Amino acid sequence: MSPKKETESFLPLTPAMFHILLALADGEKHGYAILKEVARRTDDKVRLSAGTLYGNLARLESAGLIAESSRRPEVVLDDERRRYYLLTGFGREVAVAEAQRMEEALVQARAKKLFRKPKLA
């Protein structure tokens, strides 16, 4: 499978997956941090629960889009049970591809003047 095809096989991503990838785009995070950031960034529109969060993390991890980080924060801050996740190169490709896909859709929607109210003739 060519890299491109492999990337495309993940598209479209579910909103939850896309936002998890986005949350990891600017650095490693642990589970609760991902959940908080997604909620904050989407204005609480995408709400993850413990179950859906880790269900998605498990799938993203086994597909190689994210990985567990070996880095740990300072001992004082570190909760032993927390694991940190990072975006892999492949994960970044997929996230970019998804963003492009949405952008293309947006361009086409604009071309059709979907966002403007139709004028009465």
Added chain:
Amino acid sequence: MEKQTQPFSQRLFRALVRVLPFDFRTNYQGEMEGVFREQRREVEEHGGILEAAKLWKETIVGIFSTAPREHWQILTSDCAYAARVMRRNRGFTLMAVLTLALGIGANTAIFSVVHAVLLRPLPYPAGQQLIFVRQHEKQIGVEDLRFSVKEIQDYRAQNRTLSGLVEFHAMSFTLFGHGDPERVRTGVVSYNYFDLFGVKPLLGRTFLPDDDKLGAPPVLLLSYEYWKNNFGSDPQIVGKTFEMNDKVHTVVGILPSVPQYPNENDVYMPTSACPFRSNKMHLESRDMRMMEVFGRMKPGVSTGQANADMATIAAGLKSSYPKSYPDNVGFTSSAAPLLEELTGKARPTLLLLLAAAAFVLLIACANVANMTLSRMVQRERELAVRTALGAGRSRLLRQLLTESSLLAVVGGLLGLLFTYASIQLLTEFVARMTPRAREIHIDSGVLLFTVAATLGTSIIFGTLSALFSRANVAVSLKEGSAGSGTGRRQDRLRSTLIVSQVAFSFMLLIGAGLMLRSLFKLQQVDAGIMPQRVLTMRTDFNWSKYDDDEKTRLVVQKLLDRVRTEPGVLTAAISSRYPFEPEIITAGAAAVSFNFQIEGRQLRPGEAPPMSTYAAVSPDYFKSLGIPLKAGRLFADTDTPAFKAPDVVIINEAARHQLWPNEDPIGKRISADGGQHWAQIVGIVGDVREFGLDHPPSPEFYGQQAQGPQPAALVVRTATEPQSMSRALTRAVHDVDPQTAVTHILSLEQARYESLASPRVTSSLLGIFAGLALAIATAGIGGIMALMVNQRVREIGIRIALGARPRSILQMILGKGLLLAALGVAIGIAGAIAMTGLVKSLLFEVPPTDLVTFGAVGLTLFVAAALASLLPARRAAAVDPNVALRAE
């Protein structure tokens, strides 16, 4: 400690998480709890109760939407993996699937019968309220006396436990007005018979109270099958007329396709339409008993109460009519659930077969488990590598269970095909034992059983194999190869499985062996006749044309004269019945029995009057059947009213031994009507096993056909193959009277063969099961010995290098195989003795612990075990120590 301090919500969360797969939890549970704790803390600090509720809702929905996906993912990947493994090991897969398919198929097939016959309620509304009532004369061995019209009226009026009581009797009439005269099986029933059973007509109506009144215009109901097969389901049939018994009968309705009890009939008529039931003698005499009685218990009444009620009525009748119910016969009556009544005969056979089928499945399970274990040895490395790659132990177990389930599911589906293929044959077999046979089909209950059997199977052999691998996988990596400790443990488990296979096979073989020996003995029984080249046929005259003895006598004589002119006929006779007649065997000896008194002999107080079976035969009957004359003379053509001859009877030897043990019965007289008419004994003939080879001969009285005509069967000894004469003889009968229905054309050898159908099929089925078991167990022994040799090649090589002779190696391996067989046989003997109760009632002159059978079966298993071990033993003896030792 920590658990106790945890808040309730956290514990609840932990409980919820358990719906996720084990591996998922191992990976993420700690983190999930952490996340949930944070969320909760946040809600507690900033939110209110609404926020908390929202959190719980989202958490629960999240977990329950994640769980199925995770489980499904594991299942699909395991199945894909299992399918790959199955494809790679085609031989193993094929063997395992076939073994399981046979096991599951045998069980499903037998269960479909047990389900339909024994387990399912009767297919009538509130069928458990239906009962069968019978009168007995216990002391003289009459189990079913049947009922007279008067008695039925009494029971109907006096009972306090029944909401309805109806009568039934089966007749055979000739129906005209639809092509050839046709003999139709006719059920004569009370007008409310179908209402009592809750049967609604498909077309038209059932009977009304007016139909049952004497002199009412005769009406008929047709059974669904008769209507379909003979009238092409003609919807215009209602209102059409047929002639029967010299009267015009109008069809008033068609019955739906329901099982008919107690037997299947072509047509039904109300009691008033039956010329016998409505004659003066039947209506007025309390002693003319020919009806069967069914009842429906009032709601809330138990069978015990109904039973007591019937016994009370019987006691009342006895004191009111002492003449009809003599003191010394043990007269009483009882009620039994109809379901029990209809299936009692089939129950022991079906339970035996069910147990046999279950054994086959257990053996199949043990065998597949053993094969799986053998394969585990080859897969040890694969499993060990997977463990090393991070698959948890439970993950591996789950994988192994998925593999076993997949095998079982494929086996189950194939087994279901076996069931579909065999169901027709089974139905025909069971139909000989119970009228419920036609209800046998594969329905949701049977399918559910198949699913349960499949699941149970996969759990049994999957767990067995997983049990071993669980112990093994843990050590296999550490030790690098199959460790000796594990090896021994595995050996023991496998040996246990083999021993249990042998034990179960032994029990099955004993069951089959006993049945076969019993069947063989039955076939050897001298029935007292020479059945070769004898043709029999039912000849039902249009009796309304021959309504007195004189007319009947004439037509019988005419018929015999005409038949004797047919080339190839050696002798011919007319009789009321003949040995092995299927319908008589079904009805039983009681149906053709009579009570009588012996001249000059007083009954002692408490002594029952003598009873015997009776047949009316023409003089050549004995010659035609080859029944030898022992003393006195046979009937002569002059023993007829035309010659003003006195009434004569011939008795059999059993009657002589029982009734005249110390004197010569010839010349003695008996009476069946309280002394109004006497008949003299003129001869003694040999005993005949009329009612089946397993029925010891009982007293029999033969009357001269001409002195009391009851023509029902034509019996002809032929010079050639009897069946080749059937067309000519049918034509001869029709030459004499074309209105005579000729049916049931059978050679006597066929009739004899048919009478053994039930034990024969039971033996065959058991034999098939036992053969399967033997094959599986033998293959199992061969397999385990081969594996043992493989595992011990090194040890054997050392032994040979140290000077052991190939012969002693051979003996060692053979000895191990025989030891397993011996252990299995020992357990099997104990099991077979414990289970004798299951088979006892089905055996004829063979004790359930028959030494010959036990010896032969034990020997068979030993020989099979020796043969199975021989190949691996010879391979072991041929081990080259150089190669063996270098291999490691």
